[in-house]
Amino acid sequence: MLFRQHLHPGLADGSVTLAFRRWRRPTVKAGGTLRSPIGVLAIDAVDVVPAHTISDDDARRAGAADRAALLRELRAGENDEIHRIAFHHVGADPRTALREDGDLSPEQLDALRARLAQIDARSGRGAWTVATLELIRAHPGTRAGDLAARVQREKLRFKTDVRKLKELGLTESLGTGYRLSPRGEALMTAIDAG
Numbered sequence: 001m002l003f004r005q006h007l008h009p010g011l012a013d014g015s016v017t018l019a020f021r022r023w024r025r026p027t028v029k030a031g032g033t034l035r036s037p038i039g040v041l042a043i044d045a046v047d048v049v050p051a052h053t054i055s056d057d058d059a060r061r062a063g064a065a066d067r068a069a070l071l072r073e074l075r076a077g078e079n080d081e082i083h084r085i086a087f088h089h090v091g092a093d094p095r096t097a098l099r100e101d102g103d104l105s106p107e108q109l110d111a112l113r114a115r116l117a118q119i120d121a122r123s124g125r126g127a128w129t130v131a132t133l134e135l136i137r138a139h140p141g142t143r144a145g146d147l148a149a150r151v152q153r154e155k156l157r158f159k160t161d162v163r164k165l166k167e168l169g170l171t172e173s174l175g176t177g178y179r180l181s182p183r184g185e186a187l188m189t190a191i192d193a194g
Contacts, residue, residue: 001028001085003036007063011089012038018061019085020054022074026083035093044086052078098169102182109190112168119164132161133180133188136171140179147177 001019003011010016021027026046028034034041051074056066064070076082104112116129135147148158162178165171170184180188 001034005037008036008038010063011036011041014089016061016063017086017088018058019087020058020062020070020074021083021085022076022080023083026085028085033090034087035095038089039092040090040094041087042090044088045084046086047084048081049084050078051076051080051082054082054084058084095166095169099166099172099181099183101169102186104183104186104190109187112170112187113191115168128161129165130188130191132158132165133170133184136162136178137180137185137188139177141174141177143177 001021003016003019007016028043028046030043030045032043034043051071054067054070059065059067059070062070064073071077074080074082119129120127131151135151139147139150144159144162145155148155151158153161162171165184166173166178168183169181170187171178172181
């Protein structure tokens with residue numbers, strides 16, 4: 001579930017606590033969490049409601065000016081069924097602190113190397129993790145499609161692989177492209193050193 005950038009301040013300060021979506025199936029569930037650009041959101045409830053039951057207050061809690069503006073944005077008619085998602089902000093994305101930690105012990109470096117080896121071993125195409133980190137290090141801020149083309153990969157699969165590295169705190173997304181995080185830089189420095 002994505003949120004438009006203009007909603008980020010409201011997500012952070014707690015004034016945006018609802019979202020409405022026209023989904024065939026929900027992509028989040030009550031009791032789960034969702035990482036967003038402002039941190040982690042806890043999903044409190046996911047319900048299907050008729051559009052005509054959405055109030056102006058509900059719309060404002062979703063970051064819209066009023067009910068009419070929300071329905072226009074959703075391209076929803078009065079009788080359409082809409083998913084109503086209630087949530088609250090629970091804190092920073094733990095990956096943020098992880099990727100900022102560039103002071104890695106030898107044990108942490110060994111654990112990261114072992115994790116990359118596991119990912120490579122499960123890959124149908126062999127070792128790719130370190131090569132991808134090297135590519136990102138050499139071309140920070142480069143569009144994913146351009147990086148994928150450099151290694152003759154399909155863009156969406158390449159992005160999926162980069163997300164695996166991001167989960168380990170090794171990369172971070174930029175407005176355009178990626179860069180190595182301090183944690184990723186520390187790992188690559190250790191790899192370079194042998």
